[in-house]
Amino acid sequence: MSAGADAPGTQAGTGHEPRPSQGVLFTQDIPALDETIGYRGPTACGAAGVTYRQLDYWARTGLLEPSVRNPSGSGTQRLYSFRDILVLKIIKRLLDTGVSLQQIRVAVTALRERGVEDLARITLMSDGASVYECTSDDEVIDLVRGGQGVFGIAVGSVWREVEGQLAELPSERAGEPVAEHPSDELSARRRARRTS
Known part of the structure; x- marks a missing residue:
């Protein structure tokens, strides 16, 4: 993420500390996350609004790898954490507004380094070229007044949106044996072969 010389937004990854004040936009009660619970690729795609091809490409290129379980061989399912899916949805929104993948990679690196409450x-x-990180409504206002912020996320x-979307979707706990998902076509074929 970047910030201009006069930009009030904090440039991520540079050691600049965000202002401690929190405004109205930033008062959310965030529940603790269980980082051992994960969601399979198709569920992550649906909640984040991305295609499976995008998800696979981003995992293979290191933009966003699943943090609960990353496949170690054939037949192993990727499991994405809630936080992973949150970042996926942010990536999608940034892409939709024309931010370059290079800028998104910088933003994602900074977001992944944040604690959950900070995040x-x-x-x-963003102004479509750079991504700015604001931690107070004063910073947002200063960016807009300076003509640097065109849209905001x-x-x-986004956290609440993802939470609502995942509430009714199947999840798995890391370390448990990989269960076949009832809507997984490959799993259905395996079951059919075993029973015949």
């Missing part, structure tokens, strides 16, 4: 209090602003709002 939920960030608003990402309140990460806390």
Whole structure:
């Protein structure tokens, strides 16, 4: 993420500390996450609004690898954490607004280094070329006044969207034997072969 010399948004990954004040946009109660619970690729795609091809490409190129379980061989399912899916949805929104994949990689690296509570209090602003990280509504206002912010993504709002989408979807716990998902076509074929 970047910030200009006069930009109030904090440049991620540079050691600049965000302002401690939190405004109205940033007051969210974020529940603790169980990092051992994961979601399979198709579920992650549906919740984040990305295609499986995008998800696979981003995992293979290191943009966003699944943090619960990364496949180690044939037949192993990727499991994405809630936080992974949150970042996927942010990636999708940035891409949709024309931000380059290079800028998104910088933003994702900075987001992944954040603690969960910090992450939920960030608003990402962009002018279509650069991504700015704001941690107070004063920073958002200063960016807009300076003509640098064209659109914003309140990460806390995206958090609530993803939480709602995943509430009814199947999840798995890391370390448990890999169960066949009932809607997985490959799993259905395996079951059919075993029974015949």
